[in-house]
Amino acid sequence: MLKNAFLGIDVGTTAIKIGVIEENRLVYETSVKLTTYVDGPVKFQQSAELEAAFVQGVKSIPSEIRAAVSNVSFSTAMHSVxxxxxxxxxxxxxxxxxxxxxxIEEFRKTDLAKHFYQRTGTPIHAMSPFAKILYFGQQKSYPKNVKWWGIKELLMEYFTGKARIDYSVASATGLFNLETLTWDPEILNYLEVAPKQLAELTDTTAAFPIDSGAATSLGLAPDVTVITGASDGCLTAYASYYRTGNTSSLTIGTSAAVRNITQQTHFDAEKQNFCYYLDQEHYVIGAPSNNGGCVLAWASQAIGEPETFYQKLPNNLAASPIGAKGLRFFPYLNGERAPFWSANKKAEFKHVTVEHTKIDMIRGVVEGMLMNIRILCEMVGARDGLSVSGGFFQTEALTQMTADLLGLPCMYAEENEPLFGIYYLIHQPERIVEAGKTFVPNEAVSQQNQELAQHYFDE
Incomplete structure (x- = not known):
């Protein structure tokens, strides 16, 4: 019989994952898809739909499992406004x-850009709430009494009756001072935003009683504790670290990111790694890419056969040699974040000849995407091995290719995910460090890839 179970809610940009964990064991899991609306450069979700989705997900948990839940916490995507x-x-x-x-491209040219980055650890890019609020302010899109909240605030208001945001998600806004752990007055003044327009700040493990109305509606006990939680990126890194002992991790979903768990802040004013708060002892530094699994999704439509693309991918990769017969692919289909931080980067094939086939182009696409991630690994300082997570690594051939191209062991475990990251952060169970399934680089293949990488992105 379950008792003192933990309910984790992980709100990503494509789906909400809900899991119940008891004594390190996932006893229930479900997911609800989210709709993202796209209107040119505008990409948004509807708050009412997101709320309905997490309510639906929680209510779908069998009642006997819900009755055993004693605390609930949240992982949420970063940079929402x-x-x-x-x-x-x-x-x-x-x-x-x-x-x-x-x-934000214009703002990047100013002296304030680097100054603000070094106060917050948030790169200067259109993804950040800082950039969005700056834009909305210039456009006068909202009245002066607008409150600037995000996904975490929506969840906390529903579950506790008051909008709150944790230091981890806040540190990805570009508005939060990493040294003082407060909303940065200089940045708020620049944006003409008052502190009261932002939510109350809390630590990632701060606990609050559940709102009675929420408990009744969701079928949860009235004494459930609600814990603020952290961001999905930081929690993925922490889960990987807790599970495998690796401080470095790589996630490839729709986008991609390389992350390191550290005990000190670290800033690079030129390349602008991110540096986000996790808890009082840990920060997560890293570098994100816009171009992860979405590059393969594009290739499946543009140069492959969508119905069988992923099924045939391992054989197609094996059918073209390392280096794809000299073909190069610059994978910047969606502009790029680290280390360029520019929406103007473009994708292109290079050195295409009559000898190249679709299979060579498919291999070139995967190589180009991973070569770009190799740059991020070097930027972050990932050296000894990577804990890997995300849909990309469901295909073993892709995991082995990643290990060979990066020259690093890649350790896959199902627990390398945000839901376990929140659980580990809050409950701190006894650490049982297991590497999971490890993909070791083939030495000869890695040597070829190292030579290929030296001039891969030369113009």
């Missing part, structure tokens, strides 16, 4: 929203 006017929330602008691209 949900303007709230007179208590009414509507659109949630997500990280990939590009409305602020031109405004």
């Amino acid at each position: 949900m303007p709230v006017v007179d208590g009414v929330a509507g659109k949630i602008f997500i990280w990939s929203d590009e409305q602020a691209s031109e405004v």
